[in-house]
Amino acid sequence: MPSSRSLVLAGAALLALPLLASCSDTTDSASGGSKVAINATDTACEVAKTELKAGEITFAVTNKGGKATEVYVYGEHDGAYTKVVSEVENIGPSTSRDMEVKLAGGTYEIACKPGQTGDGIRTKITVEGAKADEEAEAAYDREVEVEAENFKLTGLENFTAKAGEKIEFKLENKGTEEHELEIFGPDGKEAGEVSPVKPGATGEAVITLTKPGTYTYKCGIDNHADQGMKGSFTVN
Ligand SMILES: [Cu+2]
Structure with a gap:
């Protein structure tokens, strides 16, 4: 019967519209971002997807437990997941909250903390893509080696660069005390630094020499x- 069939079709079309709308809300294909649901209860922390692609990720947290909860993303630091990358707090029972975070390649832990205390219930996630450090290292134009002794910095006496060059400064500490390398632009502002390096160790930093000058x-x-650990170089 044609009349009832067209009614069914109209009904299906009406149903399909809101479904399509919610679909485009959950996946932001333009920026390549993705949305991942986290169901938190008083005893569990279910992450819908544990293998993700690097980039913008929205964790949609729903608290299905009886206690207020908070959710953290932890990055690795010295072999332990202690570095807070992102967090969302005070998610009451039966409420939802989004946590937006940009993740580079690597492994992370998601922690739900029912009652908002403790280390939380943890789930490891793997993010596929360029690692933050690798990205920075791959980006430099060339490398310059600097030696630190007590109390002398050598290696930059004849160094010059072109404005805009990204230089990896490598600081080798041949002294018996910690040393570092701070670099200041022509405006006197710090352009970057190799953080303190222990005796016998090497540290590095990629610094962009944006402006010409001394x-x-x-x-x-x-x-x-x-005591002598200073100098200058020219950027043309
Ligand atoms: Cu020093």
């Missing part, structure tokens, strides 16, 4: 600069 560098620890 850059200065020094070891900022104690009075090391006054």
